[in-house]
Amino acid sequence: MDRLLNVMTGFSVLLIGMVLLSVRRAHIRVEYSVSWLAAALVLLALSRWRALLDRIGSAMGINDAPLALLVVTGALFLLVLYRLSMMISSLKDANIALAQRLAILEFRLESHEEAKTPGN
Amino acid sequence: MSKLLILIPAFNEEGAIGGVVNEVRAVMPGIPVLVVDDCSVDATVHKARAAGAKVLSLPHHLGLGGAVQAGYRLAFELDYDYVIRVDGDGQHDPRDLPKMLEALEGKGEREKCEMVIGSRFVDGSGAHSGWLRAIGIVFFRAMLRPIIGRPVHDPTSGFVGVNRTALSLFSRSFPLEYPEIEALVVLQRKRFRFVEVPCRMRPRRTGRSTITPFRSLYYMVHVLLGVFVNVLKFEGRRK
Numbered sequence A: 001m002d003r004l005l006n007v008m009t010g011f012s013v014l015l016i017g018m019v020l021l022s023v024r025r026a027h028i029r030v031e032y033s034v035s036w037l038a039a040a041l042v043l044l045a046l047s048r049w050r051a052l053l054d055r056i057g058s059a060m061g062i063n064d065a066p067l068a069l070l071v072v073t074g075a076l077f078l079l080v081l082y083r084l085s086m087m088i089s090s091l092k093d094a095n096i097a098l099a100q101r102l103a104i105l106e107f108r109l110e111s112h113e114e115a116k117t118p119g120n
Numbered sequence B: 001m002s003k004l005l006i007l008i009p010a011f012n013e014e015g016a017i018g019g020v021v022n023e024v025r026a027v028m029p030g031i032p033v034l035v036v037d038d039c040s041v042d043a044t045v046h047k048a049r050a051a052g053a054k055v056l057s058l059p060h061h062l063g064l065g066g067a068v069q070a071g072y073r074l075a076f077e078l079d080y081d082y083v084i085r086v087d088g089d090g091q092h093d094p095r096d097l098p099k100m101l102e103a104l105e106g107k108g109e110r111e112k113c114e115m116v117i118g119s120r121f122v123d124g125s126g127a128h129s130g131w132l133r134a135i136g137i138v139f140f141r142a143m144l145r146p147i148i149g150r151p152v153h154d155p156t157s158g159f160v161g162v163n164r165t166a167l168s169l170f171s172r173s174f175p176l177e178y179p180e181i182e183a184l185v186v187l188q189r190k191r192f193r194f195v196e197v198p199c200r201m202r203p204r205r206t207g208r209s210t211i212t213p214f215r216s217l218y219y220m221v222h223v224l225l226g227v228f229v230n231v232l233k234f235e236g237r238r239k
Helices: A002-024 A031-049 A052-058 A065-116 B015-028 B044-050 B063-079 B093-107 B131-148 B164-172 B179-189 B211-237
Strands: B004-010 B033-037 B055-058 B080-087 B115-119 B161-164 B194-198
Touching: A002 A065, A002 B131, A031 A052, A031 A065, A052 A065, A052 B063, A065 B055, A065 B093, A065 B194, B004 B055, B004 B063, B015 B033, B015 B080, B015 B093, B033 B044, B033 B063, B044 B055, B055 B063, B063 B080, B063 B093, B063 B164, B063 B179, B093 B115, B093 B161, B131 B179, B131 B211, B161 B164, B164 B179, B179 B211
Parallel strands: B004 B033, B004 B080, B033 B055, B115 B194
Antiparallel strands: B080 B161, B115 B161
16 A cells, blocks of 8 residues: 555656646746645645554544545545636636627727718 | 617527518617627628628627627617617517517506516417427426516526616626526516516527537526526625
8 A cells, every 4th residue: 555655656746846847838827836736745745744644544534544645635636626617717707808898899999980981 | 868779699690690680670770780799600790790780799709698798788888778689590579679678668557677578478379499498498487486576487588678777787797608597586686677578489590409408407507506696695695
């Protein structure tokens, strides 16, 4: 089972590296990288700190440390996904408002130009 | 004199839009017709302009609610007093527009109201357009009755007129997907009044309905959730 913890450590390090690289290349904005980095750091800490993982596992009624880590991982990623859904919703609202505003401004500009055209 | 705008949301309706605009203009001469084009990939914009409508072109596809709200926003900014929405597929009969306007203006013995719904069923004569839609209408009628406190015969009708008070509300906040039923709940929670006016419904002129069993199920779940959220939102504010 320690092998699973090692795999989780490797996965956490990989995730941290990928997120940092994406931030550096401007593929992810810093504010959106925070939740992924936080989740990956918690996983890294838990996969290396066996005593803490055992304590969390027993608090959840799970005697198996790797299973406890998987449950924590699932919960963390659900939280990150929830936060992303909120961000997407907010961006979608802003996008709709912008699209409507752009269409209205274009319409009013066209109407204004039509009114200025001689013969109208 | 009151200003009226006829609003026609359209998405890929090149086969029907010209006829709809012509019919509306014949029934309501001198009344401006605004087609909100939801980023069609066919000749909808060209056909609508050729028929004499003004066109508000959205830069990308927003869905029915987003398109209708864009039209409401423009109408509010241009100081229209009334807006009546007609579907771009030709299912709504423009000959019913004058009585929709009379109801909005509260003419005759009618009580003034914020919204008018053109209903296929208010006088019991309307025919359902399909069994899936029929089930949906019966279901939503039963669900809305206790929330709204009165029967709504045709809750999914898109043939809707609003006055400036409702226009002000909807230009700021409007349900973006499947807006008809949620809009009713929002209106009721704001203590706005609505009336149903008997109207004729015709088969689509062109194209096919997008209603499938899966979409119907998604529609019902989506609308149920939307109604539930709206009820909670307003109940929360009252406390």
